Amino acid sequence: MPPDHASEEVVPGPLAPDRAKSSLSRALFAAAFVAEGLCVVALLDPDQWGERLVAPWWGWHVLGISAALTSFRFRFPESYRDHPWLITALVLGFSTPAPFAGLFFLWLFQSILSVPSEERLARRYYFGERHVLTALPPATGNPRQHLSVLEVLNGRDNQVRRKAILALRSVDPRRAIPVLQKAIQDGDDQVRLLAQTQYNRILASIEVTVKTLEAEVSGRAPLGHWIQLAEQYHELVFLGLSGDEAKFVYLGRAIELLEHVLRTEERHPQARLLLLKCLVRSGRLDEAARALEGLRRMGMRAEILLPWESDIYFQRRNWREFRRCLVAIRDLDGHDSRLRGPVDFWLGGEGTEPVLVGTDAA
Structure with a gap:
């Protein structure tokens, strides 16, 4: 894409x-x-x-x-x-x-x-607004033609695929991991090795951070350490680095940490928003809805809350409210362009047939 x-x-x-x-x-x-x-x-x-x-x-x-x-x-x-x-x-x-x-x-x-060094190689690639890594075209080509890294990985040129994986070293793990997970299944041995090595490096870095924070967190630890550890637990789930069982364990630990923070500082916006994310991902929808209302009363912006509200209604299969949220997201000024694709898929956009048409069932 x-x-x-x-x-x-x-x-x-x-x-x-x-x-x-x-x-x-x-x-x-x-x-x-x-x-x-x-x-x-x-x-x-x-x-x-x-x-x-x-x-x-x-x-x-x-x-x-x-x-x-x-x-x-x-x-x-x-x-x-x-x-x-x-x-x-x-x-x-x-x-x-x-x-x-x-x-x-x-x-x-x-x-x-x-x-060609790692940094110089990475300059030939950049991420689009939809988290798609794109290689700059050759100087002799059409500067308007781009290939996503997934298209590169589907190509036949082994050297190009290897260089694309090397370029991911300078990319934020949130964006690199989905591509690395696909590259691990590549048919070329070197591509698989490069992807697996980098994937393991990212995972080890997160695990070391988690263990360090776990050792630091105690009753007298600053609240920032509790929130940071909860963020790391959420990150393990968000990036798909944990299994199904470990997923709920990490989310449960994150929720406990955030509840401790909120008992100390009830109106902490960062902790409240992260708690909402963890509750939604763990399927605790009633608690997530209450957390959402609390953030709304605190005056948090709609462009931040609407995607999570739509996720709650989606998991509840409340298609009418789900559609209402998507329409509100689409009508927002300056909304996150990464949501444009999913919103167009459900509501119908340019060149896209709508999925939710006349849906009134709750």
């Missing part, structure tokens, strides 16, 4: 240097090589160690490094030409007294930057 803003203009990635710049870069590098060679000749000539030739020796060296810097300026990846580390490379290149050492350093630095 393409993101909502798939029709927007997207600036393509950096273009390869044109022929003129490439030729100029090679010519400057050759000149730098010759200048550094003359510097070596000046250093090896025993008659050139007088005071007069100290300046020519440095002159050849500075000339060679200057030509090399200009040459490599065209060779550095465009996204790194203004990178702060590039300044360090230039300073070290100029300050290297030994001939050819500066050239070698600049060549090595440029080679390292040319290797």
Whole structure:
């Protein structure tokens, strides 16, 4: 599914240097090589160690490094030409007294930057408003054409699928986990291994956080620790990282923690909203409805509460009220665009047949 803003203009990635710049870069590098060679000749000539030739020796060296810097300026990846580390490379290149050492350093630095790293690879992807990871098209292609990561995983190019999984390392776990769960079933061994490794890393990180918070939470612990631990329990359920039995255990623990917080601070909005989410996900609908009304009396915005209210009516199979909530969500100004797809599915949108048509049964 393409993101909502798939029709927007997207600036393509950096273009390869044109022929003129490439030729100029090679010519400057050759000149730098010759200048550094003359510097070596000046250093090896025993008659050139007088005071007069100290300046020519440095002159050849500075000339060679200057030509090399200009040459490599065209060779550095465009996204790194203004990178702060590039300044360090230039300073070290100029300050290297030994001939050819500066050239070698600049060549090595440029080679390292040319290797696709995790962060540079992740820049070629972005998430749409519907939590769809989308790869930027090649510079020679149509900048309006996008592929979701799920379409990439369904493709035949193993390298592209592997790179898409690597790019997920820089993505929020909420968005990455559903894609990783699909990639774990991929037909390519490396794709499965990369996805499973990253999935295990996310799960281990959450489990370590949970155990740390469990050790810190006590009767005298700050309320923020209780809420944070409840959020982690809810996260394990929300991300699908717990089984059916563990799901209700985690939600039960989260509800107990939040009830403790509310006994201390009754009008804590964050704790009340998280309690509503946990009650809805655990199927305790009557308690969830009471929590919803409490938040509404506190003045919480409708765009936050309506999705959870619609979930309560959906689980109760109250289609009339469910439809009313969806209509209210659709009519809200500035509502979460991620809800547009489900709302259009049920009510009917552009190119979508409505599911709830004339439903009046409660």
